[in-house]
Amino acid sequence: MDSRSARKHQAILEAATEVFLNKGYAGTSMDDIAKLAAVSKQTVYKHFADKEKLFADIVLATTDRIDALVNLVADIPADAETLGENLTRLARQFLTGLTRPQVIQLRRLIIANADTFPELGAAWYEEGFERVLATLADTFRRLTDQGLLKTPDPLLAAHHFSGLLLWIPVNQAMFHGSAQHTDADLDRYADGGIRAFLAAYA
Secondary structure, three states, X not given: OOHHHHHHHHHXXXXXXXXXXXXXXXXXXXXXXXXXXXXXXXHHHHHOOOHHHHHHHHHHHHHHHHHXXXXXXXXXXXXXXXXXXXXXXXXXXXXXXXOOHHHHHHHHHXXXXXXXXXXXXXXXXXXXXXXXXXXXXXXXXXXXXXXOOOOOOHHHHHHHHHHHHHHHHHHHHHHHOOOOOOHHHHHHHHHHHHHHHHHHHO
């Protein structure tokens, strides 16, 4: 792909992401995307066979953004004295990353279309959140082997960790249509979640 074509491809992806998030899958037309990307509809079809293919590409492209979170989760040092502090810092970054407005919008969009595109929803979950949980489970297994945690089922512990943090802000956002929390709320969820997690698993 030459640089001009690559720029158009990127412009179409960015425009499609914005329109899908704002109008939903059914409410979005290829005309809307072409207009926002400042290209012809023919150009959109040259890059993407149809709306379904474009939707799948933008959804799966977002799983790359999980890489930074995976690296954070894998990187908890095995230091008994600072374990609580390190987990709380991780929890706060976890909350910040997974409660961003665009992440919440995307989650809602994928759930809304899960019946129509079940394989796409499953792929997004597996490549994204499930990968974070698997890495978190590996980290908890390592910290258990080093005597800092007691996790007989590290993957279940990873689910508990995530649930303790995300249950309140994500559910509020899903039902209200937008984030309802403040930074102070996220601090409170991180502190309280890690206290509960360590009471169960330290």
